[in-house]
Amino acid sequence: MEKTKLCIIIPCYNEEEVLPETLKRLKAFLTQNEDLLSPESRLLFVDDCSRDGTWKLIKAAAREDERVEGISLSHNRGHQNALWAGMEKANGFFDCVITIDADLQDDVSAMRAFLERFLSGADVVYGVRSKRDTDSFFKRLTAEGYYKLMRFLGAETVYNHADYRLLSRRALKALMEYGEVNLYLRGMVPLLGFETETVYYERAERFAGESKYPLKKMLALAMQGATSFSVKPIAFIWALGLAVCLLSALAGAILLCVPGTQLGFTAFSVWFVGGLVLTALGLTGEYVGKIYAEVKHRPRYFIKDSTNDKPE
Numbered sequence: 561m562e563k564t565k566l567c568i569i570i571p572c573y574n575e576e577e578v579l580p581e582t583l584k585r586l587k588a589f590l591t592q593n594e595d596l597l598s599p600e601s602r603l604l605f606v607d608d609c610s611r612d613g614t615w616k617l618i619k620a621a622a623r624e625d626e627r628v629e630g631i632s633l634s635h636n637r638g639h640q641n642a643l644w645a646g647m648e649k650a651n652g653f654f655d656c657v658i659t660i661d662a663d664l665q666d667d668v669s670a671m672r673a674f675l676e677r678f679l680s681g682a683d684v685v686y687g688v689r690s691k692r693d694t695d696s697f698f699k700r701l702t703a704e705g706y707y708k709l710m711r712f713l714g715a716e717t718v719y720n721h722a723d724y725r726l727l728s729r730r731a732l733k734a735l736m737e738y739g740e741v742n743l744y745l746r747g748m749v750p751l752l753g754f755e756t757e758t759v760y761y762e763r764a765e766r767f768a769g770e771s772k773y774p775l776k777k778m779l780a781l782a783m784q785g786a787t788s789f790s791v792k793p794i795a796f797i798w799a800l801g802l803a804v805c806l807l808s809a810l811a812g813a814i815l816l817c818v819p820g821t822q823l824g825f826t827a828f829s830v831w832f833v834g835g836l837v838l839t840a841l842g843l844t845g846e847y848v849g850k851i852y853a854e855v856k857h858r859p860r861y862f863i864k865d866s867t868n869d870k871p872e
């Protein structure tokens with residue numbers, strides 16, 4: 561049987577604390593799975609313009625071991641863009657790719673199961689965390705609420721799956737045809753179709769360093785997901801506006817008939833309708849902003865340096 565040529569893509573932003581361990585474990589994975597993997601399999605690290613020694617570590621690792629490669633982006637472009645940069649670089653050269661975070665939260669050994677599913681015909685394999693014990697109560701609550709909201713909004717996302725996944729050569733090629741600038745991979749991959757499988761794993765704590773996803777970035781990603789994949793919020797605002805108008809008319813009619821309550825009603829209605837209008841405007845603005853970004857069609861990233869020496 562022909563062995564699989566795999567590329568593992570690892571986005572890294574200020575990960576010098578965890579990177580030596582990540583390298584060790586991923587290299588061990590390649591070695592331990594030589595029965596399935598071709599010797600041309602690679603680890604592709606994408607340095608998202610880290611400010612610490614991440615890129616130096618990647619370069620040193622690449623000099624030491626030919627299975628390690630790296631590219632460095634010219635500017636910090638965020639997790640989704642860094643993943644895209646890695647996938648674009650790997651596109652066409654491998655039988656399949658697996659994307660995994662640098663912080664070792666995703667169980668490296670689950671990749672064996674990913675490969676087995678791939679070998680039995682899957683094009684897309686999702687890594688799904690079986691429980692969320694290691695997350696803070698707050699993160700768990702917001703994450704679960706968010707998945708439910710996305711489902712309600714009509715965007716197909718896989719529950720408890722982040723960006724730990726395998727894509728076959730043809731699934732990756734298809735994904736690369738999406739031209740949007742506002743990336744939300746968790747929403748885009750399910751649109752591809754193809755044979756899909758799921759592998760469950762337990763997600764650990766970050767091995768070292770701290771989360772590069774503070775609340776602000778989490779909210780931004782949540783908004784990105786909602787407004788890039790659904791126009792339901794706009795429809796909802798429309799319905800809400802209509803309902804409020806009807807209710808206000810009714811309340812107004814009642815309040816007008818009760819002596820002495822006219823003033824209270826006026827204050828209430830002005831504040832309420834004002835707030836509603838602002839919400840609707842803000843939400844519409846979110847979509848307009850999105851269109852603005854897409855129309856400009858700016859490049860997603862530039863590669864500043866690569867371990868293959870020549871900057872690309």
Ligand code: UDP
Nearest residue numbers: 571572573608638639642661662771772773
């Ligand atoms: N990351 C990145 N660019 C950024 C922020 C994060 O490439 O601007 C990488 C980071 O190095 C890690 C992955 O994206 O490999 C996920 O980030 P993190 O673990 O901090 O997120 P969390 O698991 O806390 O949601």
Ligand code: MG
Nearest residue numbers: 661663665766
């Ligand atoms: Mg993490």
